Each structure stands twice: as C-alpha cells, then as structure tokens.
Amino acid sequence: MVLRLSSADADFEARFAALLAMKREVSEDVDAVVATILDEVRRNGDAALIELSKRFDRVDLEAVGLQVTDAEIDAAAADCDPETLKALTFARDRIESHHRRQMPANETYRDDIGVELGHRWTALDSVGLYVPGGTAAYPSSVLMNAVPAKVAGVDRLAMVVPAPDGKLSPLVLAAAKLAGVDEVFRVGGAQAIGALAYGTATIKPVAKIVGPGNAYVAAAKRRVFGTVGIDMIAGPSEVLVIADKTGNPDWIAADLLAQAEHDASAQSILITDDAGLADAVEAAVERQLAVLPRKDIASASWRDFGAIILVGQIDEATALADRIAPEHLEIVAEDADDLSDAIRHAGAIFLGAHTPEAIGDYVGGSNHVLPTARTARFASGLGVLDFLKRTSILRCGPEQLKALGGAAIALGEAEGLHAHARSVSIRMN
Amino acid sequence: MVLRLSSADADFEARFAALLAMKREVSEDVDAVVATILDEVRRNGDAALIELSKRFDRVDLEAVGLQVTDAEIDAAAADCDPETLKALTFARDRIESHHRRQMPANETYRDDIGVELGHRWTALDSVGLYVPGGTAAYPSSVLMNAVPAKVAGVDRLAMVVPAPDGKLSPLVLAAAKLAGVDEVFRVGGAQAIGALAYGTATIKPVAKIVGPGNAYVAAAKRRVFGTVGIDMIAGPSEVLVIADKTGNPDWIAADLLAQAEHDASAQSILITDDAGLADAVEAAVERQLAVLPRKDIASASWRDFGAIILVGQIDEATALADRIAPEHLEIVAEDADDLSDAIRHAGAIFLGAHTPEAIGDYVGGSNHVLPTARTARFASGLGVLDFLKRTSILRCGPEQLKALGGAAIALGEAEGLHAHARSVSIRMN
Numbered sequence: 001m002v003l004r005l006s007s008a009d010a011d012f013e014a015r016f017a018a019l020l021a022m023k024r025e026v027s028e029d030v031d032a033v034v035a036t037i038l039d040e041v042r043r044n045g046d047a048a049l050i051e052l053s054k055r056f057d058r059v060d061l062e063a064v065g066l067q068v069t070d071a072e073i074d075a076a077a078a079d080c081d082p083e084t085l086k087a088l089t090f091a092r093d094r095i096e097s098h099h100r101r102q103m104p105a106n107e108t109y110r111d112d113i114g115v116e117l118g119h120r121w122t123a124l125d126s127v128g129l130y131v132p133g134g135t136a137a138y139p140s141s142v143l144m145n146a147v148p149a150k151v152a153g154v155d156r157l158a159m160v161v162p163a164p165d166g167k168l169s170p171l172v173l174a175a176a177k178l179a180g181v182d183e184v185f186r187v188g189g190a191q192a193i194g195a196l197a198y199g200t201a202t203i204k205p206v207a208k209i210v211g212p213g214n215a216y217v218a219a220a221k222r223r224v225f226g227t228v229g230i231d232m233i234a235g236p237s238e239v240l241v242i243a244d245k246t247g248n249p250d251w252i253a254a255d256l257l258a259q260a261e262h263d264a265s266a267q268s269i270l271i272t273d274d275a276g277l278a279d280a281v282e283a284a285v286e287r288q289l290a291v292l293p294r295k296d297i298a299s300a301s302w303r304d305f306g307a308i309i310l311v312g313q314i315d316e317a318t319a320l321a322d323r324i325a326p327e328h329l330e331i332v333a334e335d336a337d338d339l340s341d342a343i344r345h346a347g348a349i350f351l352g353a354h355t356p357e358a359i360g361d362y363v364g365g366s367n368h369v370l371p372t373a374r375t376a377r378f379a380s381g382l383g384v385l386d387f388l389k390r391t392s393i394l395r396c397g398p399e400q401l402k403a404l405g406g407a408a409i410a411l412g413e414a415e416g417l418h419a420h421a422r423s424v425s426i427r428m429n
Numbered sequence: 430m431v432l433r434l435s436s437a438d439a440d441f442e443a444r445f446a447a448l449l450a451m452k453r454e455v456s457e458d459v460d461a462v463v464a465t466i467l468d469e470v471r472r473n474g475d476a477a478l479i480e481l482s483k484r485f486d487r488v489d490l491e492a493v494g495l496q497v498t499d500a501e502i503d504a505a506a507a508d509c510d511p512e513t514l515k516a517l518t519f520a521r522d523r524i525e526s527h528h529r530r531q532m533p534a535n536e537t538y539r540d541d542i543g544v545e546l547g548h549r550w551t552a553l554d555s556v557g558l559y560v561p562g563g564t565a566a567y568p569s570s571v572l573m574n575a576v577p578a579k580v581a582g583v584d585r586l587a588m589v590v591p592a593p594d595g596k597l598s599p600l601v602l603a604a605a606k607l608a609g610v611d612e613v614f615r616v617g618g619a620q621a622i623g624a625l626a627y628g629t630a631t632i633k634p635v636a637k638i639v640g641p642g643n644a645y646v647a648a649a650k651r652r653v654f655g656t657v658g659i660d661m662i663a664g665p666s667e668v669l670v671i672a673d674k675t676g677n678p679d680w681i682a683a684d685l686l687a688q689a690e691h692d693a694s695a696q697s698i699l700i701t702d703d704a705g706l707a708d709a710v711e712a713a714v715e716r717q718l719a720v721l722p723r724k725d726i727a728s729a730s731w732r733d734f735g736a737i738i739l740v741g742q743i744d745e746a747t748a749l750a751d752r753i754a755p756e757h758l759e760i761v762a763e764d765a766d767d768l769s770d771a772i773r774h775a776g777a778i779f780l781g782a783h784t785p786e787a788i789g790d791y792v793g794g795s796n797h798v799l800p801t802a803r804t805a806r807f808a809s810g811l812g813v814l815d816f817l818k819r820t821s822i823l824r825c826g827p828e829q830l831k832a833l834g835g836a837a838i839a840l841g842e843a844e845g846l847h848a849h850a851r852s853v854s855i856r857m858n
Contacts, residue, residue, distance in 0.1 A: 087839035098546055101538070107530070116780070117527055117794055122773045124807050138844050171843060207807040222651060226662045229807035233655050254852035261848040293847045340822070344551045351545070351824035354856060358849040359825060362837040365546055366821040378553050378636040378658035380819035390809035392795040393769070395780035396788060408791040410516035414600060415567050418722045419690040420787040423683035427783060 002282060002302055006310040007320075016309070020323060020374070024236050024265040024305055027215070034190045034219040041194030046201050052191040057133075059166045061186065066202045068168065068184040073177050076170035085174060091363045092143050092178045098365030099151045102384040108393065113403045116395035121388045123153035124229075126204070128196035129181065130211035131172060133162035133188050139175035140361060144368050145211050145382065146179035152387035157181050158206055160196060162188020188213075193220035197228045210386065212369075231386060235373035236265035239357055240326035240346075242317045243281075244333040245274040248353060252277075253284035255330060255356050260301035261294040267305040269324065273314040282308060318342040325376040328357045347376045401427055431711060432736040436745055445738070449752060449803070453665050453694040453734055456644070463619045463648040470623030475630050481620040486562075488595045490615065495631045497597065497613040502606050505599035514603060520792045521572050521607045527794030528580045531813040537822065542832045545824035550817045552582035553658075555633070557625035558610065559640035560601060562591035562617050568604035569790060573797050574640050574811065575608035581816035586610050587635055589625060591617020617642075622649035626657045639815065641798075660815060664802035665694040668786055669755035669775075671746045672710075673762040674703040677782060681706075682713035684759060684785050689730035690723040696734040698753065702743040711737060747771040754805040757786045776805045830856055 005015050040048040050061045077085070108118030127149045131142055142159070149157050159176050161168060163186035176184055185203055187195060193213075199205030208229035209221060221230045239259040241252050256268035272278050285302060289295050311317055314333055321329060325345035332353050333339055340349050347370030350357055361368045369382035396404065405424045412421030434444050469477040479490045506514070537547030556578050560571055571588070578586050588605050590597060592615035605613055614632055616624060622642075628634030637658035638650060650659045668688040670681055685697035701707050714731060718724055740746055743762055750758060754774035761782050762768055769778050776799030779786055790797045798811035825833065834853045841850030 081843070084839055084843040087836035087843070090836045091840065094540075097540070101536070104533075109530070111523075111526070111794065115793065119795075125773070140840055140844065222654065225651065225654075226664075226802075226804065229804070235655075251852070251856055254848065254855045257848040258846070258852040261846060288848075288851070292851075294845070298848060343820070344554070345818075346820050348821040348823065351822065352826070354827050354830040355823055355825045356852040356856065358841060358852045359830065359833055359837050360821075360823050361849060362840045363833045364544065364823045364825075365540065366548075366823055370821075371818075373655075375655065375658070376818065376820070378818060381821055383819070385814070389774075389800075389805065389807060390812070391772070391775050391805070392777040392789075392799075392810055393780065394777065394784055394789050394793045394795055396784045396793075397781070398783050401783040401788065404788055404792045407516035407519045408788050410512055411520065411569055411791045412787060414510070414513040414516070415569065416723070417687070417690060419683065419686040419717075419727060420790060422717070422721075423680070423687040423785040423787045426683045427680055427785065 002285070003307040004278070004310070005307060007312060007316055016320065019307055022305065024267060030215050030219050034216055034223060037190040038194040038220060038223060041191050041200070042198045049187050049191055049195055049200060052189065053187055056189055057162050057164045059163050059186065064166060064186070066185050066187060068173065068186055073173045073184065076168070076173040077177055079170045080174050084171065088139055088143065088171070088175055088178055091140065092147060094363055094365040095143055095147045095367070096151060099148045099384050103151070104385065104388070113400055114397065115400045115404070116393070118393040119390045120393060121390055123155070124207045124387050124389065125154070126156040126158065126206040127154045127387060128206040128209040129157060129159045130192060130209060130213050130217060131159055131161040132213055133164050137161065137169040137172045139169070139171040140368065141212070142172055142175035142181070143179050146176065146181050148367065148382060148384045149387045150180045152384045154387050156183070156206070158183040158185065158196065158203065160185045160187050160192035162186070162192070190216045190220035193217060193224060197224035210382070231382060232371055232375060232379050236267065237262045237372060238267040238326055239328040239330065240269045240271065240321055240324055241330045242314070242321060242333060242339060243270065243272045243277060244314045245277060246334055246353070247272065247277050247332045249277060249280035249284045251353060251356070252281050252332065253288050256281070256285060256302070256306065257288055257292060257298050258356070258358050259328070260298040260306065261292065264297050264300040265305065266301045268302060269307045269309065271309045271311060271317040271320055273311050275310055278308050278310055315339065315342070321346065325374045327370045327372045327376065328360070330355070330357060345376045347371045347381050431714070431731055433707070433739070434736060435739040436741060445749065448736055451734065453696060459644050459648050463645055463652060466619040467623040467649060467652060470620050470629070471627045478616050478620055478624055478629060481618065482616055485618055486591050486593045488592050488615065493595060493615070495614050495616060497602065497615055502602045502613065505597070506603035506606055508599045509603045513600065517568055517572065517604055517607055520569065521576060523792055523794040524572055524576045524796070525580060528577045528813050532580070533814065533817070542829055543826065544829045544833070545822070547822040548819045549822060550819055552584070553636045553816050553818065554583070555585040555587065555635040556583045556816060557635040557638040558586060558588045559621060559638060559642050559646055560588055560590040561642055562593050566590065566598040566601045568598070568600040569797065570641070571601055571604035571610070572608050575605065575610050577796065577811060577813050578816045579609045581813045583816050585612070585635070587612040587614065587625065587632065589614045589616050589621035591615070591621070619645045619649035622646060622653060626653035639811070660811060661800055661804060661808050665696065666691045666801060667696040667755055668757040668759065669698045669700065669750055669753055670759045671743070671750060671762060671768060672699065672701045672706060673743045674706060675763055675782070676701065676706050676761045678706060678709035678713045680782060680785070681710050681761065682717050685710070685714060685731070685735065686717055686721060686727050687785070687787050688757070689727040689735065690721065693726050693729040694734065695730045697731060698736045698738065700738045700740060700746040700749060702740050704739055707737050707739055744768065744771070750775065754803045756799045756801045756805065757789070759784070759786060774805045776800045776810050
C-alpha cells in the first residue's frame with residue numbers, strides 16, 4: 001500500500017508535513033575521510049590518484065594510463081549500437097540548439113547623468129565534469145552537463161569517470177566525444193575532485209566542477225568550493241504529477257514508475273482531485289511493476305516514498321506543489337496552463353498528457369540536471385549561465401564624478417573609510 | 430619597500446606565480462566548533478541563540494529581544510546624520526535603478542517540430558542577509574545585498590547582525606530600512622546562520638543566505654549549503670590598477686590605498702609600462718599613507734601584499750590581469766577600451782581616470798559584492814539573478830511525442846531504464 005493522504009482529513013497538515021520532512025538519504029559522514037583524500041591528492045598528485053584508484057577501484061592507472069586516449073574513445077564509440085548513437089546525436093543536437101538560446105547579451109548604457117554602466121559575459125576557461133561509474137553512468141547526463149559548457153564557450157572541458165575493475169561505459173565515452181569533451185581521465189571519487197581542483201602533473205586544475213556523484217564526491221565538492229566553483233549537490237530524483245479526471249491512469253503510473261526505477265530513494269507523488277483516478281493509478285502501478293526489469297528498485301521507492309494525495313479542488317494542488325518544490329512536475333489537467341502559471345517552485349514543468357518526463361530526460365532539449373530535494377526553492381536547472389560569469393563595467397567622466405562624488409565622499413567618511421573618500425575628493429579639487 | 434616586479438626580469442614568472450599563490454588569510458579551522466553550534470541551534474532554537482549570544486556577544490537577548498523593533502530602527506535612523514542618510518538614499522536609488530535592468534525575461538517558443546520550450550523566472554520566497562558587526566558593519570553593503578533581492582521580488586528579507594555588548598550600528602539599521610529589509614534580528618556568528626537555515630520559534634527559515642562574515646560564518650554557510658542556497662564565500666578585497674603614462678600618480682596612489690585601508694589582508698597591485706609612473710606612485714603612496722586615519726591597516730596591507738609590476742608594453746598587462754582575476758580592475762590608459770575588451774577574468778572594471786573604485790563601492794549603481802581571491806575565474810558579482818530561479822517548461826502534443834519518442838525510447842533502453850522507455854512507448858501505441 002502506498003501512502004494515501006486526503007486534504008479533507010483532519011490530520012492532513014501533519015501528515016503532509018511529515019511527507020515533506022521525510023529523509024530519503026542516509027547522509028554518511030565521510031567528511032574526515034574526504035579531507036584526508038583531498039590532502040593526499042594535493043600533496044602527491046598523480047601518485048595519490050594511482051594509489052587511491054588501486055585501493056578503491058581495483059585499477060592500475062600506471063599500467064593503463066590516467067588519461068583515456070582518443071583511440072580508446074573512438075574504439076568505444078565504434079562498439080556502440082548505431083541506433084543508440086543516432087539517438088544520442090539527435091539528443092545532442094536538440095540540447096545544443098535549445099541551450100544556444102540561453103546565451104545572455106552583453107549590455108552597455110548611459111544613465112541620465114551620463115554614467116556608463118554595463119556588463120559583459122565571458123565563459124569559464126576550464127570546467128571539470130564528474131561522471132559516476134557503475135550503474136549510474138548515464139550517457140544522457142554527459143550530454144546534459146557537457147553541451148551547455150561548450151555552448152557557453154568553455155575552452156577546456158575535462159571529464160573524470162571512475163573505472164571500477166578497469167571498466168568504462170562505451171556509451172559514456174561516445175557521449176563525451178559527441179559533446180566535445182576535451183580530455184577524459186579514468187579516475188573517480190573524492191580523489192578525482194581533488195585532482196580537478198588542485199591539479200596534478202597529468203590533470204590541469206579547472207575553474208569549476210559540475211556533475212553528480214556519491215557521498216564522497218559531494219563532500220569533496222563542498223570542501224573545494226571557493227578554490228573552484230561547483231554546481232548544486234544533487235540528491236535523489238523526484239517527480240510530482242498533478243492530474244485531474246482527464247488523466248490516463250496507465251500513462252501516469254508509467255511516469256511515476258519511470259521516476260521510481262532510478263533509485264530506491266527516488267520519490268513519485270500524485271496529487272489529484274479525482275478519487276477514481278487515484279485508485280486507478282494505484283492499481284496501474286501495481287500491474288506495471290510486475291513486468292519491470294528494475295522492479296525491486298521501483299517497488300522499494302514507491303513503497304517507501306511514493307504518495308497519492310487527494311485534494312478537493314485541483315487548484316489546491318499548486319500550493320502543495322510549491323511546498324514540495326519538486327525537481328520534475330507533470331501537469332495533466334484541463335486547465336494545465338493556469339495551474340502551471342500558479343506554480344512558483346519547480347525545477348521543470350512538463351505540460352499535458354503527451355509530455356512524459358522521460359522526453360525531457362533525453363530529447364526535449366531542455367536540461368535534465370535539475371534541483372532536487374526541495375532546492376527548487378532557491379536553485380535552477382543547469383544551463384549556459386552556469387558556465388559564464390559577468391564582469392560589470394563602470395565609467396565616469398569629470399562631470400559624472402562631480403555628480404556622484406559628494407555622496408561617495410559622505411558614505412566613505414560615514415563608514416570610517418577615509419582613503420575611499422579621499423580617492424574621490426583628490427580628483428574633484 | 431613594496432614588492433617590485435618587472436616582466437623583463439629572468440625570474441619574473443616565478444616571482445609572479447609566487448605573488449598569485451600568496452596566502453592572504455590564515456584559514457582558521459573552526460569547522461568542529463561550527464558543527465556543534467549549528468547542532469545546538471537546530472535542537473534548541475531560540476534558547477540556543479540566547480545562550481550563544483550571551484557567551485559570544487555579551488548581550489542578553491531575553492532582556493532586549495531577539496528581533497529589533499521598528500521603533501528601534503526608526504529611532505536609529507532619526508539619530509543618523511541627515512547628509513549621510515541623503516547619500517544612502519541616493520545610493521539606494523541608483524543601485525535600484527541599475528539592478529532593475531538585470532531582470533531577465535521569461536521565454537516560450539516552439540521549435541521546428543512544434544515542441545514548446547520555455548522558462549520562467551520566479552523570485553525566492555525568503556532570503557537571509559548576514560551583516561557583520563563591529564568595524565566591518567557597512568551600511569553600503571546592506572544596500573548592495575538587500576536592494577537586488579527586493580528588485581528580484583523577494584517577499585521576505587530577514588537580516589541578522591550581531592550586537593556585541595548590545596550595540597548596533599544606527600547607519601546599518603537605517604540602510605536596512607531604506608532597502609526594504611522586512612525583519613532584523615540581533616544575532617550573529619554561526620548561530621545566526623543556523624537560525625536562518627533551520628528556523629527557530631522567532632526566526633523563520635529562509636531559502637537562501639547571502640552576505641559576508643568571519644571564518645565562523647563562512648564555515649557555517651558551507652555546512653548549511655544544500656538545506657539553503659548561499660552566495661560566494663567572500664575573502665579579503667583587492668584592486669588591480671593598469672595604467673600607462675597618462676596615469677596621475679596621486680590619483681592611482683589614492684585608489685591603491687582605498688583598497689589597502691579595508692583590511693591588513695587586502696591587496697593593491699599596479700601594473701604599468703611606465704617606470705617613471707611606477708616610481709611616482711610608490712612615492713605618492715608613502716606620502717598619502719602618512720595622513721591616513723587607517724594608516725596602520727593600509728601600511729600593513731601595502732607592505733605585505735602590495736605590488737608594482739613593470740611591463741614592456743601595456744598590452745602585456747591583460748594576460749597578467751587574467752591570471753590575477755581581480756575583484757576590482759581599474760584601467761587608466763589611452764587605449765583603455767581595447768585593454769578592457771581583452772580582459773576575461775575580473776569582477777568589475779572601472780574605466781578611465783575619473784572612475785575610482787570608490788564610486789563603484791557606493792554610488793555607481795553596480796554592485797560592490799564581487800568575487801574575491803581569484804574566484805572571478807568562475808563567479809560573478811551579486812545581482813538580481815542571485816535572487817531568482819528558473820523553471821523550465823516543456824510541452825509536446827501527440828505529433829511531437831511521435832517525432833521525439835523513438836530516440837527517447839532508444840536512450841532509455843540503452844541506459845537500462847526500461848520504465849523510462851515504457852512511459853514513452855505506452856503513449857505511442
């Protein structure tokens with residue numbers, strides 16, 4: 001039985017608050033271990049990477065080389081199923097063309113007293129992309145992280161990916177090639193983050209590190225933040241579906257399960273005003289679960305974190321959605337547009353019955369790296385802006401200095417910063 | 430004697446690299462203390478704030494109240510010098526009108542196969558603003574942090590400021606009122622960050638925390654990152670001046686000292702192609718230092734971290750500037766525009782002889798919260814975007830699903846995510 005709530009119940013607020021407060025991840029305290037690993041990498045560089053990769057990934061980097069060669073990447077790509085490569089290329093092109101529209105404009109203007117103000121965007125010189133190994137090595141995520149960086153104009157994009165027992169995913173390497181990744185290194189964990197942040201003889205340091213990882217990777221990113229930029233710390237994925245009576249229970253169930261199959265700590269929630277739909281979706285989930293290859297994972301997620309919430313009116317759903325601040329929000333309802341307009345906190349919104357989240361995960365063109373765990377309250381999905389920074393520009397002539405100088409001097413004096421005031425007054429006399 | 434380098438010297442590269450690598454801050458390891466404080470605040474809420482403020486700030490919050498009342502704020506503002514208030518209001522208006530231009534546009538479009546893609550910007554619901562106490566309590570910084578938040582549309586802006594021995598800066602309170610800050614609490618340190626992140630009975634939690642602070646505040650922000658958003662971790666301030674023979678040595682010296690008076694760990698650097706100017710600026714710095722109220726601080730900064738770098742041609746300066754990635758960059762040269770265009774990494778550029786950095790610090794209109802310590806390689810100054818987040822929007826109809834579905838199914842299957850593939854195929858049959 002999945003959790004069922006109804007906004008008509010007397011204890012609804014308490015139960016909904018409990019659902020929101022639910023911890024879906026055990027936060028391992030790996031901070032001390034990570035601090036040691038980072039320190040080793042900073043002191044010993046490549047030698048530390050070799051030693052740590054032996055220990056954690058059972059791979060001898062001295063034998064196989066830290067950097068994955070172009071020949072290896074080409075061979076891996078040649079090994080991939082042509083249909084999959086075609087789909088990856090299609091996805092790459094759509095992601096690229098959508099993200100090109102995100103390029104912000106430079107601007108310069110003169111205000112009413114003639115002060116010239118402006119800003120200019122420039123790309124980061126270099127970016128590191130962390131790609132997890134094992135089952136979470138998704139070629140689509142390589143595209144979603146790498147393509148916006150390249151669209152922004154990042155010159156050097158260095159990817160790190162662990163090679164447990166020496167193994168790398170051919171599709172991940174193919175995606176790296178398609179996305180224009182410049183360098184690939186077979187190293188993962190906190191040691192890879194350390195290498196990207198501090199640099200080693202083989203891996204030059206980068207300006208920013210993006211990409212998801214396990215608890216060690218997340219702790220390492222948190223620690224190197226400031227030395228380099230980092231993206232959000234990703235948590236388990238989630239979907240919220242808002243549906244009225246027009247919803248197709250089988251389709252909605254399929255979407256809830258697409259989320260649930262990611263990870264036992266993923267979360268799928270349905271909010272509906274139709275009790276019949278609620279029952280039908282629950283039944284459809286059970287039916288579909290039976291035939292899913294990743295049924296164990298999806299069942300655990302649905303059982304532990306899934307929920308169906310019944311509301312009196314469908315427009316009650318938007319306030320609840322804002323409190324959930326879901327990574328993914330599907331809206332299937334007659335007045336989907338109005339409901340969407342009322343939403344304030346969501347990573348991405350998928351509108352209408354024919355927009356399953358999986359389209360956005362792969363080929364919609366928008367980014368699938370989105371804020372999880374209620375962070376859509378303050379964070380955005382990955383985009384071109386994450387690979388650019390803005391320099392502000394200011395210019396005064398003698399007249400503008402005269403117009404602004406008095407106030408600047410007054411504030412400098414008031415703050416006890418007399419040299420600030422003096423740097424203005426010396427030009428006015 | 431200040432550090433003098435010349436790009437013609439054989440050991441220039443090594444000495445310049447040493448200048449870049451110079452540690453200007455002793456990083457105190459306060460992480461364990463901060464973890465304990467955050468934990469106390471999370472468990473005991475207001476009681477912890479009361480106890481910790483007694484211990485660290487010698488103030489009894491039970492007696493004076495955690496929240497600063499409107500009456501107190503009004504009384505503080507009434508106490509301020511009217512000329513200073515006028516200057517603050519002038520600054521507020523200019524910051525507001527410049528930041529209004531930063532508001533990004535929402536966008537929706539249909540691509541060539543009819544897929545609707547778009548994004549929408551929404552303001553954060555609530556933001557916490559940390560303001561340091563003591564000598565670093567700058568009303569101008571209150572404006573620079575609070576005004577962009579309000580321009581973005583943040584509904585609730587809660588300010589925290591420590592009150593050592595019960596004392597608050599009247600100008601800081603006046604600036605908070607001018608900037609539209611909604612709530613002010615007299616609490617500082619890691620405990621204030623904990624209160625903003627987790628909430629207490631008196632202080633409701635916020636979505637993001639901005640504002641500078643000491644090592645405890647910085648460590649606390651790093652720890653709560655993820656629960657809330659945070660801005661950059663600010664380091665000591667710095668200026669780089671690029672000047673050719675047209676530079677006025679007294680003016681340049683005044684600007685170098687305006688930076689140096691901030692903090693003994695501030696850094697002021699001049700790069701010039703004119704040996705005469707280099708000597709004249711060095712002499713002017715010494716002369717001006719003698720009469721500065723904050724001469725001890727400014728001398729220490731100039732002695733320990735100041736530098737004058739002589740280059741053969743002025744356009745050599747841009748590559749060096751990019752390696753320094755200065756927070757503030759002043760360019761005083763005949764071809765200032767060309768030099769500026771060549772710069773990739775700088776927080777803010779001040780063009781021409783009549784644009785001292787102090788104008789930008791107070792009344793230029795652009796933001797003075799800028800990336801320090803070489804973080805301009807990956808970070809931008811504070812702006813309206815820091816208080817907004819973007820929700821992406823995707824809509825397909827049956828035809829678009831048909832056009833995209835095959836590739837999505839192929840990628841879902843290839844990634845072993847069959848429920849993803851199924852959520853698409855179930856709609857296509």
